[in-house]
Amino acid sequence: MIETKAEFLQRLKFLLHHHPDEAAIVAEIEGHMDELIKECGLPEQEAITIVQSQIGTPEELASQFRYVSSKESQSTKKMFIIVNILFFAGGGLLALGTNFSVLLHMFWEVLVQSSWIILIGYSGYWAFMGYEIGKEYGAKGESLLRRTMRAAIVPNILLMIITLLGILPSELFHSLLQSSFLIGCLTATAFFFPISKAGYYIGVSKVFD
Numbered sequence: 001m002i003e004t005k006a007e008f009l010q011r012l013k014f015l016l017h018h019h020p021d022e023a024a025i026v027a028e029i030e031g032h033m034d035e036l037i038k039e040c041g042l043p044e045q046e047a048i049t050i051v052q053s054q055i056g057t058p059e060e061l062a063s064q065f066r067y068v069s070s071k072e073s074q075s076t077k078k079m080f081i082i083v084n085i086l087f088f089a090g091g092g093l094l095a096l097g098t099n100f101s102v103l104l105h106m107f108w109e110v111l112v113q114s115s116w117i118i119l120i121g122y123s124g125y126w127a128f129m130g131y132e133i134g135k136e137y138g139a140k141g142e143s144l145l146r147r148t149m150r151a152a153i154v155p156n157i158l159l160m161i162i163t164l165l166g167i168l169p170s171e172l173f174h175s176l177l178q179s180s181f182l183i184g185c186l187t188a189t190a191f192f193f194p195i196s197k198a199g200y201y202i203g204v205s206k207v208f209d
Contacts, residue, residue: 003045005033008058015062025065029055064138064204076136077148080129084152087122088159115181123188123195130196134203145200149193156189 002008009030016022032055037047055061098105111118129148133141163182 002048002052002058005030005037005044005048008033008048008051011058012061015058016065019065021065025061029061065140073137073144073147076133076144077151080148081152084125085155087125088155116184119181119184119188123192126192126196127199130199130201131203134200134205136203138204141204142200145196149196153189153192156192160186160189 002011009026012029013022013026016025019025033048033051036051036054037044040047040050042050056064094104094108094111098108126149129152130145133145133148137144163185
Protein backbone atom coordinates (compact mmCIF):
# COMPACT_ATOMS: atom_id res chain seq x y z
CA MET A 1 0.00 0.00 0.00
CA ILE A 2 1.36 3.42 -0.99
CA GLU A 3 1.34 5.82 1.95
CA THR A 4 3.45 8.78 0.85
CA LYS A 5 3.80 11.03 -2.16
CA ALA A 6 7.43 9.96 -2.55
CA GLU A 7 6.41 6.29 -2.79
CA PHE A 8 3.70 7.14 -5.32
CA LEU A 9 6.06 9.08 -7.57
CA GLN A 10 8.82 6.50 -7.27
CA ARG A 11 6.42 3.77 -8.33
CA LEU A 12 5.19 5.89 -11.24
CA LYS A 13 8.77 6.55 -12.39
CA PHE A 14 9.51 2.84 -12.32
CA LEU A 15 6.43 2.01 -14.40
CA LEU A 16 7.23 4.77 -16.91
CA HIS A 17 10.84 3.66 -17.31
CA HIS A 18 12.04 4.21 -20.91
CA HIS A 19 9.03 6.43 -21.69
CA PRO A 20 10.35 9.46 -23.65
CA ASP A 21 8.14 11.86 -21.63
CA GLU A 22 8.74 10.26 -18.23
CA ALA A 23 10.08 13.39 -16.50
CA ALA A 24 7.31 15.66 -17.82
CA ILE A 25 4.57 13.20 -16.88
CA VAL A 26 5.90 12.69 -13.35
CA ALA A 27 6.30 16.45 -12.86
CA GLU A 28 2.74 17.06 -14.05
CA ILE A 29 1.33 14.38 -11.74
CA GLU A 30 3.40 15.67 -8.81
CA GLY A 31 2.03 19.18 -9.29
CA HIS A 32 -1.51 17.85 -9.45
CA MET A 33 -0.92 15.79 -6.30
CA ASP A 34 0.43 18.82 -4.41
CA GLU A 35 -2.73 20.76 -5.28
CA LEU A 36 -4.99 17.94 -4.08
CA ILE A 37 -3.00 17.39 -0.88
CA LYS A 38 -3.19 21.10 -0.02
CA GLU A 39 -6.95 21.09 -0.71
CA CYS A 40 -7.49 18.07 1.54
CA GLY A 41 -5.59 19.51 4.47
CA LEU A 42 -5.09 15.97 5.80
CA PRO A 43 -2.10 13.91 6.89
CA GLU A 44 -0.11 12.77 3.83
CA GLN A 45 -1.12 9.11 4.21
CA GLU A 46 -4.85 9.92 4.14
CA ALA A 47 -4.37 12.53 1.41
CA ILE A 48 -2.55 10.02 -0.82
CA THR A 49 -5.50 7.61 -0.50
CA ILE A 50 -7.83 10.36 -1.70
CA VAL A 51 -5.41 11.35 -4.47
CA GLN A 52 -5.29 7.78 -5.76
CA SER A 53 -9.08 7.56 -5.82
CA GLN A 54 -9.28 10.78 -7.85
CA ILE A 55 -6.43 10.52 -10.35
CA GLY A 56 -5.67 6.79 -10.18
CA THR A 57 -2.93 4.52 -8.91
CA PRO A 58 0.57 4.58 -10.46
CA GLU A 59 -0.39 1.46 -12.47
CA GLU A 60 -3.49 3.13 -13.85
CA LEU A 61 -1.64 6.32 -14.75
CA ALA A 62 1.18 4.38 -16.39
CA SER A 63 -1.37 2.52 -18.52
CA GLN A 64 -2.96 5.80 -19.55
CA PHE A 65 0.37 7.32 -20.57
CA ARG A 66 1.69 4.21 -22.23
CA TYR A 67 4.25 4.99 -24.92
CA VAL A 68 3.21 4.00 -28.43
CA SER A 69 6.27 3.14 -30.50
CA SER A 70 6.30 4.02 -34.18
CA LYS A 71 6.61 0.36 -35.18
CA GLU A 72 3.78 -0.72 -32.90
CA SER A 73 1.44 2.06 -34.02
CA GLN A 74 2.11 1.32 -37.69
CA SER A 75 1.29 -2.35 -37.13
CA THR A 76 -2.02 -1.49 -35.46
CA LYS A 77 -2.88 1.04 -38.15
CA LYS A 78 -2.14 -1.42 -40.97
CA MET A 79 -4.23 -4.14 -39.34
CA PHE A 80 -7.40 -2.02 -39.19
CA ILE A 81 -6.85 -0.66 -42.70
CA ILE A 82 -6.35 -4.16 -44.14
CA VAL A 83 -9.46 -5.49 -42.40
CA ASN A 84 -11.49 -2.62 -43.83
CA ILE A 85 -10.14 -3.28 -47.32
CA LEU A 86 -10.99 -6.98 -46.92
CA PHE A 87 -14.62 -6.05 -46.29
CA PHE A 88 -14.76 -4.32 -49.66
CA ALA A 89 -12.71 -6.97 -51.46
CA GLY A 90 -14.89 -9.74 -50.06
CA GLY A 91 -18.06 -7.96 -51.14
CA GLY A 92 -16.66 -7.30 -54.61
CA LEU A 93 -15.55 -10.90 -55.13
CA LEU A 94 -18.89 -12.16 -53.91
CA ALA A 95 -20.72 -9.88 -56.32
CA LEU A 96 -18.58 -11.11 -59.22
CA GLY A 97 -19.09 -14.70 -58.13
CA THR A 98 -22.84 -14.40 -58.59
CA ASN A 99 -22.24 -14.68 -62.34
CA PHE A 100 -20.73 -18.13 -61.90
CA SER A 101 -22.61 -19.73 -59.03
CA VAL A 102 -26.31 -19.96 -58.26
CA LEU A 103 -25.51 -20.50 -54.58
CA LEU A 104 -23.41 -17.35 -54.44
CA HIS A 105 -26.15 -15.44 -56.25
CA MET A 106 -28.69 -16.54 -53.64
CA PHE A 107 -26.33 -15.61 -50.82
CA TRP A 108 -25.70 -12.22 -52.40
CA GLU A 109 -29.42 -11.53 -52.65
CA VAL A 110 -29.85 -12.34 -48.95
CA LEU A 111 -27.05 -9.91 -48.10
CA VAL A 112 -28.52 -7.20 -50.31
CA GLN A 113 -31.91 -7.59 -48.63
CA SER A 114 -30.18 -7.21 -45.26
CA SER A 115 -28.25 -4.12 -46.37
CA TRP A 116 -29.42 -1.92 -43.50
CA ILE A 117 -28.43 -4.51 -40.90
CA ILE A 118 -25.03 -4.86 -42.56
CA LEU A 119 -24.57 -1.08 -42.55
CA ILE A 120 -25.33 -0.92 -38.82
CA GLY A 121 -22.97 -3.82 -38.16
CA TYR A 122 -20.25 -2.18 -40.25
CA SER A 123 -20.65 1.02 -38.26
CA GLY A 124 -19.98 -1.14 -35.22
CA TYR A 125 -16.61 -2.05 -36.74
CA TRP A 126 -15.59 1.61 -36.62
CA ALA A 127 -16.67 1.82 -32.99
CA PHE A 128 -14.66 -1.34 -32.31
CA MET A 129 -11.61 0.19 -33.97
CA GLY A 130 -11.74 3.19 -31.66
CA TYR A 131 -12.47 1.02 -28.62
CA GLU A 132 -9.50 -1.28 -29.19
CA ILE A 133 -7.08 1.61 -29.72
CA GLY A 134 -8.38 3.40 -26.64
CA LYS A 135 -8.22 0.28 -24.48
CA GLU A 136 -4.75 -0.69 -25.73
CA TYR A 137 -3.01 2.70 -25.80
CA GLY A 138 -5.04 4.90 -23.46
CA ALA A 139 -4.77 8.68 -23.80
CA LYS A 140 -1.69 8.34 -26.02
CA GLY A 141 -3.68 6.54 -28.70
CA GLU A 142 -5.74 9.50 -29.91
CA SER A 143 -3.29 10.56 -32.63
CA LEU A 144 -2.99 6.94 -33.75
CA LEU A 145 -6.77 6.73 -34.02
CA ARG A 146 -6.91 9.87 -36.15
CA ARG A 147 -4.23 8.56 -38.53
CA THR A 148 -5.90 5.16 -38.77
CA MET A 149 -9.33 6.64 -39.49
CA ARG A 150 -8.02 8.95 -42.19
CA ALA A 151 -6.36 6.05 -44.02
CA ALA A 152 -9.12 3.49 -43.45
CA ILE A 153 -11.86 5.80 -44.77
CA VAL A 154 -10.30 5.99 -48.27
CA PRO A 155 -12.05 2.84 -49.69
CA ASN A 156 -15.36 4.12 -48.34
CA ILE A 157 -14.98 7.47 -50.07
CA LEU A 158 -13.93 5.81 -53.32
CA LEU A 159 -16.98 3.55 -53.21
CA MET A 160 -19.24 6.55 -52.59
CA ILE A 161 -17.75 8.34 -55.62
CA ILE A 162 -18.13 5.25 -57.83
CA THR A 163 -21.72 4.81 -56.66
CA LEU A 164 -22.68 8.45 -57.25
CA LEU A 165 -21.12 8.33 -60.73
CA GLY A 166 -23.34 5.36 -61.58
CA ILE A 167 -20.46 3.00 -62.35
CA LEU A 168 -21.81 0.10 -60.26
CA PRO A 169 -23.86 -2.42 -62.32
CA SER A 170 -27.51 -1.84 -61.40
CA GLU A 171 -28.48 -5.49 -61.93
CA LEU A 172 -26.24 -6.54 -59.04
CA PHE A 173 -26.60 -3.55 -56.75
CA HIS A 174 -30.23 -2.57 -57.41
CA SER A 175 -31.24 -2.57 -53.73
CA LEU A 176 -28.07 -0.77 -52.69
CA LEU A 177 -28.65 2.00 -55.24
CA GLN A 178 -31.99 3.10 -53.76
CA SER A 179 -31.90 6.74 -52.70
CA SER A 180 -32.82 6.02 -49.07
CA PHE A 181 -29.96 3.54 -48.66
CA LEU A 182 -27.49 5.82 -50.43
CA ILE A 183 -28.40 8.62 -48.03
CA GLY A 184 -27.98 6.18 -45.16
CA CYS A 185 -24.51 5.20 -46.41
CA LEU A 186 -23.44 8.81 -46.84
CA THR A 187 -24.70 9.67 -43.37
CA ALA A 188 -22.99 6.64 -41.82
CA THR A 189 -19.71 7.49 -43.57
CA ALA A 190 -19.87 11.03 -42.21
CA PHE A 191 -20.45 9.64 -38.71
CA PHE A 192 -17.70 6.99 -38.78
CA PHE A 193 -15.29 9.50 -37.25
CA PRO A 194 -17.45 10.43 -34.23
CA ILE A 195 -18.47 6.77 -33.87
CA SER A 196 -14.80 5.77 -33.67
CA LYS A 197 -14.07 8.57 -31.20
CA ALA A 198 -16.94 7.43 -28.98
CA GLY A 199 -15.56 3.88 -29.03
CA TYR A 200 -12.11 5.28 -28.27
CA TYR A 201 -13.28 7.13 -25.15
CA ILE A 202 -15.06 4.01 -23.91
CA GLY A 203 -11.85 2.05 -24.49
CA VAL A 204 -9.80 4.62 -22.59
CA SER A 205 -12.20 4.40 -19.65
CA LYS A 206 -11.55 0.64 -19.51
CA VAL A 207 -7.94 1.38 -18.59
CA PHE A 208 -9.20 2.31 -15.14
CA ASP A 209 -11.56 -0.65 -14.64
